[in-house]
Amino acid sequence: MTGRILIVEDDASLQEAYALILRASGFEVDVADNGLAALSYVRKYSPKLILLDIYMPIMGGIEFLRAYSSIRHGEVKVVVFSNLSDRNAGQELIDIGADKIILKSSMSPKDLVELADDLIGSSGE
């Protein structure tokens, strides 16, 4: 059994796409629409991987990371799905706890599965 993945993404179609791809590869996936919902989630559950969007209503990815740093525990990887305009914030994101920053539009379904496999173990296991 692989670890649980939390997808934090406000765009419903992307959220669904990521969830479909990862579930099809055997991952257990939960979703949150924004940073605040994600914070409630991580207070109850301990995902192995968080895929985090930056621009979201109510609470964005950066604000989530700041709030999350104080309650983060265990082996949790946070991958920020950034876009080009976040480029200057790259180092800041690493500083506040992002493990990896990935250009969202460059990632194919195959890449997404490989990424999850790399970080939390093969989906086939």
Added chain:
Amino acid sequence: MKQITTNNELLSQQSIDLANAMPLLVWACDSEGYITFCNQKIVRYAQPFTHLRDALGHIHEDDVQTTRSIWRRARKERKPYALQHRLRMRDGTYRWHNSQGNPILDENGLVVKWYGTSVDIDETKKFEQEADRQSALRRLISQNATLGLIILDNHFYCTYINASAEKIIGYSAEEIYLMNKPLHEIIHYKKPDGSAHPNTHCSTKHSLTRWFERTEKDDLFVRPDGSFYPVSYIASPINEGGYVVGTLIELRDMTDARQAEIEKARLHLLDAERDDLLRLNKIKDEFIGLASHQLRTPATAVKQYVGMIIQGMAGDLADNQLRLLKTAYESNERQLELINGLLKTAQIDSSTYVLNRELCDITKIVKDAVEAIKPSCDYKKQVVVYRTSMPTIHAVVDPTEFKLVVSNLLENASKYSHEKTKISVVLKENRNSFTLRVKDRGIGIPEDARERIFDKFKRLENELSKTVSGTGLGLYWVKQICELHGGSVSVKSQTGRGTTFIVRLPK
């Protein structure tokens, strides 16, 4: 002192009385200069003297020389003389006198005697000197004042104009006098629209008829050639004994001031325009940024869903279905590339854009970029040769952006070269900088297009442009990124022979 008379000179008592009654010095002497008569007035001035030359002792030392030479000439020429000189009074002071002498000639034209008079002109002389001084002073002020001064009589004719005013209006005092017209009709007779400017509207008229000073800060006078020039002036009534007898005009040429105002206004306008442009540019950047972000999300979703189907996550597909979906996927990829390009451009154009510089091994960045391009070069059977002057070259650059520069140049080299050609990449370390040359044996860039290739969205039409994709943003980024690093990019090219891009960046 008694009157001196010679034996043969019989002056009537009446003549003597007359001479004594005169308010002037009267004397007579013989042809040799010996005094034969002095009136009472002379006696009040001086000790008695017997010869005319004794009189020299009573003349101001500065005037002696002149007096002596005039006397000599008069004696020689036997002609009357007149001169002005200073004579010493009994109290030792000198007073100006107008002296003259007349020879009395006999029938042979020889001098028998001289009669002479001296009139005290000291008061007049001093008055004249003062008048001269005043006049010189007035001339000095008038000719040197930067302010134009004009006096008009109560018929608006110019009665006085100083040099500065002559210069401003372009007419001399004499020309104005010869025209014999009110000044208004010479320099103020028309408006810029060509219509007449009646003198009833003229401020000078107001000052004359309404008894008050009038200031015109923004008026136009007419030059001799008919063109207009801006002036400002104050027209004040000249009051004499309760009547206004004319107008004094204090005139300034405002051409320079107006020019300066126009220039100032122009600069102000440029500043405002620049601010507007900056503001608009910022809005544009924000718009492109936001729009790209909004456009990208659905395109990214399409990529995921189509990707899922292509990967068989929704079941097996027939070959033609797969082919069509792959085409859709590629098309979506190009769309994403374009959106990302727009976003990248907005980012680079943004004034808040900051490079993330760090000390990097340039040779490695270039090597990575070369490795990355190799698959597509292999596809076209192109050879990429990479040489570096040093095994490692360290420089402070933004590694991501620098790699983008190298990648873009390499991609272009490959795209715009035919198959089986060579691309060489040469990295050279200099004292304070490093140089990267990317040279291809491609189709080249026409000379007239070489500057434009760095423009935004510029794609040149050529034999290969139809077959290769591109957004027209790559070289724009290359240039912007090089300049952000304080460096430069240049290009050398020969149509049909190839192109070399040279990047120079500081270490």
